[in-house]
Structure formats: C-alpha cells, structure tokens
Amino acid sequence: MVNKFNAQDHRWLNNLYKIRGKWSPAFNSDFFHGGVRSTSRSESTNHALNEISTKTISLYEFVLKYEKDLLGKWRRNEADADFFSSQSSPTIAVQDSKILKHAVKIYTNTMYKEFEKDYLTGTGALSCKEIPFGDTVYEFELTNPESKTKRVYTVFLDINTLKVECSCKKYTWMGMLCSHALVALHRKNVHEIPQHYIHTRWTKNVRKHVYMLDEGELTRMDDKEARVMYTNRAMRLAYDLVTRSENCKEARNIILTAFADGSKLLNEFLKKKNSDSTLAMKGKQVRDDFVEVPEVRPILDPLRAKPKGTKKC
Numbered sequence: 001m002v003n004k005f006n007a008q009d010h011r012w013l014n015n016l017y018k019i020r021g022k023w024s025p026a027f028n029s030d031f032f033h034g035g036v037r038s039t040s041r042s043e044s045t046n047h048a049l050n051e052i053s054t055k056t057i058s059l060y061e062f063v064l065k066y067e068k069d070l071l072g073k074w075r076r077n078e079a080d081a082d083f084f085s086s087q088s089s090p091t092i093a094v095q096d097s098k099i100l101k102h103a104v105k106i107y108t109n110t111m112y113k114e115f116e117k118d119y120l121t122g123t124g125a126l127s128c129k130e131i132p133f134g135d136t137v138y139e140f141e142l143t144n145p146e147s148k149t150k151r152v153y154t155v156f157l158d159i160n161t162l163k164v165e166c167s168c169k170k171y172t173w174m175g176m177l178c179s180h181a182l183v184a185l186h187r188k189n190v191h192e193i194p195q196h197y198i199h200t201r202w203t204k205n206v207r208k209h210v211y212m213l214d215e216g217e218l219t220r221m222d223d224k225e226a227r228v229m230y231t232n233r234a235m236r237l238a239y240d241l242v243t244r245s246e247n248c249k250e251a252r253n254i255i256l257t258a259f260a261d262g263s264k265l266l267n268e269f270l271k272k273k274n275s276d277s278t279l280a281m282k283g284k285q286v287r288d289d290f291v292e293v294p295e296v297r298p299i300l301d302p303l304r305a306k307p308k309g310t311k312k313c
Contacts, residue, residue, distance in 0.1 A: 029169040034201075075229070083236060085109045085204050093120060098191035099182075106193070111202040115176060122179030123186055130187065136160045138188065142180045157184045162194040175199030 007013050021027045052065040085108040092100045093116055103115045125146065131139040133156065140155040154167045164185065170178035177185075177197055185194075200206055241258075245251035 029173050032173055032175060035174055079232060081108070081110075082204075086236070086240060090116075092116075099185070099193065102192045106198060106203050108202060108204055108206075111176065118177070118179040119182050122183040126179065126183055128183050128187065138184070140180070140184045140187070142183060153180045155180050155184045157181075157188060159188055162190065162196075164194075164197070171197060175201055 002008055002013075016023075021030060048070060052070055053062060057065075088109070089104050090109050090112055092104055094100055097119075100116060100119065103119075104112050107115055122142075125144060126142045127145055129141040131141065133139040136159050138157050138159065140157065142153045142155065143150060155164060157164045162185075164177070164181045166178050166180045168178050168180060170176065171181070176199065177193065241255050245255045
C-alpha cells in the first residue's frame with residue numbers, strides 16, 4: 001500500500017508508524033497498559049465528566065464539582081475497595097491449591113479473581129506439550145482444543161531462576177502471569193508465584209504508604225472532609241498494624257512501643273500547640289485594635305458570550 005500510493009516519505013504516516021505501539025493492539029503488547037485501551041478510556045472519561053457538567057455550567061463551577069463530587073467519589077470507592085480487600089478474601093475455587101492460597105493472600109479481591117480464572121483455564125482447558133530445551137530450561141507449547149483459531153502459545157521456563165516467558169506477553173502489558181505460564185509452573189510443581197512476577201500495583205499492600213495526607217491534599221479539602229479522611233486512614237493503618245502483629249509477641253511489643261512513643265510525642269506537641277495558640281490569640285486581639293481590615297470583594301465568574309443558536313435558559 002505504501003508503494004502503491006508512493007507514501008514512503010510521508011512525514012505524518014512515518015511518525016504514526018513509529019508510535020504504532022501506542023495505538024495498535026497488534027503492537028502494544030510490549031507496553032504496560034493494564035488492559036485499558038484508548039476507546040474504553042475515552043468512553044469512561046466522557047461518562048464521568050457528563051455526571052458533573054451541563055451546557056450552562058461555568059468553568060469555576062465545573063472545577064469545584066470535579067474536585068468535590070467526582071474526585072471525592074473516586075477516593076471513597078478506592079478506600080472502600082482497599083478496606084474490603086484487606087479485611088476479607090474471596091472463596092478459593094480449589095481449596096487445596098497452594099498457588100491459589102498464595103495468590104489470595106497477596107492480590108486484591110478483584111485481581112485474585114482474574115488470577116484464579118487464568119489458573120483454572122490453564123490447568124483445566126489447555127493442552128500442553130513439553131519439549132526439553134536445555135538442562136534447566138523447558139519449552140511448552142499450549143493450545144486450546146475448543147478454540148476455533150487453534151493458536152499455539154510458546155512458554156519458556158528456567159526452573160533454576162523461575163524465569164518464565166510466554167509468547168502472549170500478558171505479564172508485560174498486564175502485570176500478571178497468563179494461563180499458559182501458570183500451566184508451565186504447575187507442570188514443574190512450582191506452588192507459589194515467583195516473587196519477581198508479583199506486580200506491586202495489584203497487591204493488597206499497595207496503599208500502605210498512602211495513609212497519611214500531605215499538606216497539598218489537606219488544603220484542597222474543607223475541614224470536615226479532611227478530618228473524616230484522616231480518621232478513616234489512621235484507623236485502617238492502626239487496625240492493619242495490630243492485625244499483622246497479633247500472632248507474635250515480639251511484633252506486639254514493637255507496635256505497643258510505637259503507640260506509646262507516638263502518644264508521648266503527640267502529648268508534647270499538643271501541649272506546645274496550646275501554649276502557642278494562647279499567645280497567638282493575645283497577639284491577634286492587640287493587632288485587631290490597630291489594624292484596619294480591608295474590604296473583601298467577591299470573585300465573580302468571567303463574562304460569558306451566548307453561543308449562536310443557544311436557547312434561552
């Protein structure tokens with residue numbers, strides 16, 4: 001086609017070909033995208049923004065609604081999902097499966113279901129042919145007898161390093177082992193997910209470093225919302241620490257000591273803060289007697305031009 005239309009030196013077409021991995025499903029398996037494609041992302045973005053936007057909304061009102069309503073909703077949903085994953089686990093389809101028991105401990109509930117589906121599909125639906133490739137490396141050819149395409153997937157497994165590669169490249173673009181790789185591990189009696197194939201993004205502990213709010217996030221919230229967010233995160237962090245330490249005496253002592261030290265530091269801080277607040281209030285009263293408070297002017301929306309053809313509201 002390039003030769004037919006003499007497009008070898010077409011600048012736009014050549015640039016589009018260079019970034020083909022970003023727009024073509026046939027070439028984007030070498031990039032991590034978590035299964036999200038541009039079409040579904042565009043549709044979900046439009047759906048989310050349509051919830052808060054109207055034809056007559058001003059830019060100022062839109063920003064306020066976006067920060068308060070939409071972002072607040074997303075934060076609550078994420079926090080709820082994180083809490084449920086940390087406090088509950090899905091039912092394991094095969095109770096005696098060691099690798100499923102390992103997966104349910106580390107993955108969130110949603111991602112565990114994805115892992116379990118691939119594991120059951122691989123061990124229950126795929127045909128596997130093992131081909132010796134070296135002393136410690138094995139090659140596997142896997143097909144689905146019920147599939148119309150009869151496509152063959154090739155997996156290489158190094159039993160010493162537990163390095164596994166599949167031609168479908170699901171781990172590269174998704175961050176989870178595919179059904180073909182899980183079959184290879186199962187055939188070689190590997191009953192735990194190799195540590196280097198556990199993507200932090202999909203684990204239950206991915207949010208363990210985001211319990212504390214930074215100053216920028218606090219300034220974007222009103223006082224009530226900030227207090228509620230802090231309380232929820234602090235209680236979940238404390239509950240997580242207590243739960244993880246309850247089965248070991250030394251661990252319990254570590255947590256109790258940390259709580260005692262924290263309580264001491266907090267008491268000292270509050271004592272100093274109360275003292276500073278008292279001095280600040282006295283200083284404010286003196287300044288108010290001499291400083292004239294400037295007039296506060298409200299900030300209005302910018303002037304808007306009525307688009308041609310728009311009906312009166």
